[in-house]
Amino acid sequence: MRRALLMALAMMAFATPVAAVNPDEQLADPALEARAHALSQDLRCVVCQNQSIDDSDAALARDLRIILRERISAGDTDQQAVGFLVARYGSFVQLEPPVRLDTLALWFGPLAILLAGGLGAAIYIRGRKPATVTALSADDEAEVSRLLNTDKAN
Amino acid sequence: MRRLLFLAPVAVLVLVLVGFFFGLKRDPSLLPSMMIGKAVPAFSLPPVRPEDRGFATTDLGGEPMLINYYASWCAACRIEHPLLMQLREQGVMLHGIDWKDKPELGYKWISERGDPYVRVGSDESGRAGIDMGVSAVPETFVIDRQGRVRYRHVGAVTREVWETTLQPLMVKLRSES
Numbered sequence: 001m002r003r004a005l006l007m008a009l010a011m012m013a014f015a016t017p018v019a020a021v022n023p024d025e026q027l028a029d030p031a032l033e034a035r036a037h038a039l040s041q042d043l044r045c046v047v048c049q050n051q052s053i054d055d056s057d058a059a060l061a062r063d064l065r066i067i068l069r070e071r072i073s074a075g076d077t078d079q080q081a082v083g084f085l086v087a088r089y090g091s092f093v094q095l096e097p098p099v100r101l102d103t104l105a106l107w108f109g110p111l112a113i114l115l116a117g118g119l120g121a122a123i124y125i126r127g128r129k130p131a132t133v134t135a136l137s138a139d140d141e142a143e144v145s146r147l148l149n150t151d152k153a154n
Numbered sequence: 155m156r157r158l159l160f161l162a163p164v165a166v167l168v169l170v171l172v173g174f175f176f177g178l179k180r181d182p183s184l185l186p187s188m189m190i191g192k193a194v195p196a197f198s199l200p201p202v203r204p205e206d207r208g209f210a211t212t213d214l215g216g217e218p219m220l221i222n223y224y225a226s227w228c229a230a231c232r233i234e235h236p237l238l239m240q241l242r243e244q245g246v247m248l249h250g251i252d253w254k255d256k257p258e259l260g261y262k263w264i265s266e267r268g269d270p271y272v273r274v275g276s277d278e279s280g281r282a283g284i285d286m287g288v289s290a291v292p293e294t295f296v297i298d299r300q301g302r303v304r305y306r307h308v309g310a311v312t313r314e315v316w317e318t319t320l321q322p323l324m325v326k327l328r329s330e331s
Contacts, residue, residue: 046289049182059254060289063280088287090188117163 021054025062027069036069039078043068043085044093052095187306188287194221194301195285199275202252202260209249209275215301218327219247220294220320222271222311223283226252226259228291234310238270241316246324250274253283253291296320298327 021040027033037054043064045056053061053068064085071081085093097103136144198210222238224231241248250271252260257276264271277283286295286303296305305323307315 046185060280060284063254063284067281067284086188088188088284089289090186090287092185113166120163 021065022062025065025069027073029073032069032072035078036065036072036081039072039082040065040068042095043082044095046089046093184308185287185289187303189295189303189306192303194295194297194303195282197275197277197282197285199251199277199282200257202250202257202264202274202276203269204261206274209251209273211301213249213273214297215299217247217299218304218324219249219272219297220324221249221251221297223251223253223277223286223288223291223293224260224263225255225291226263227255230310231263231292232267234292234312235267235270237311237313237316239268242270242272247272251282252276252278253288254278254280294320296323296327299330 021037027036040054041052043053045051045053045058045061045064047058047060048056051061053064068081068085071084072078076084082094091097091100091103097106099107194211194214196211198212199208201208220241238248248270250264250273252263252274255276255278257278260274260276264274275282280288283291283293286293287306290308292310294307294311295303296307298304304327305320307320311320
């Protein structure tokens, strides 16, 4: 039992995400391959949309990985290589969308809501008046002393 | 007035929920095309039919036409195929590109089921499709008289899609100079 548990823990410890990149796609130059690999992790596969092309086994993702490596081998900068795909499939393929006029709400919307909520809470808390202490009326005083001096309610 | 202000967060929540509710009806696989209004990227594709000259961008323009991406491995292409045959009979300029497929298989497909295309080319590597932003087959593009992309339809062309979207657009494009 203990051995099995240890074994399971060891397997979990060494489990790393496996990319779908096949050996035949990889570039011979490790520096270029590293760049291509990093870029492909941030590019969305348009077939299985919540995977990057680096993770996806879709045939089109493979084509796009190869195209990306071709562009990089041809001397494209990272920006140009990504731009090549964005020109065809749109900004949607960027898993980290660029900050633009139409993505402002996406980038800063949650922050704006947090600030608005915080501001509202601050105004509310600061505007609260402490409860004013007023003396009891003579009748109330009499009632209180009667209640405190007897065990019976009413 | 101050009481109403307390309702503001609730109002915002309701607005967001309404937005999300309508968002549910959107199909996330329908991505906007980057090609609308742009010229079809140049391609020159080898033939699918043996003894044919294939399909190239020089075949485009003059009159509005359709480019249909298909493949022998594509299930939804079977659904739209009978309609494509009817369009061809009606004289619609319909060209085909056999995408990410062996040309022999693409040819087998059109010779067994019927060949709806005027020109048909083989895009075995898929590059011509990728240049057009094709993500899956079938996809159908409406091309205007200048050879520019005007509309992209993702998925099978149904009678409804043809009658309500593609046909009216092609009629409109025909009247453009």
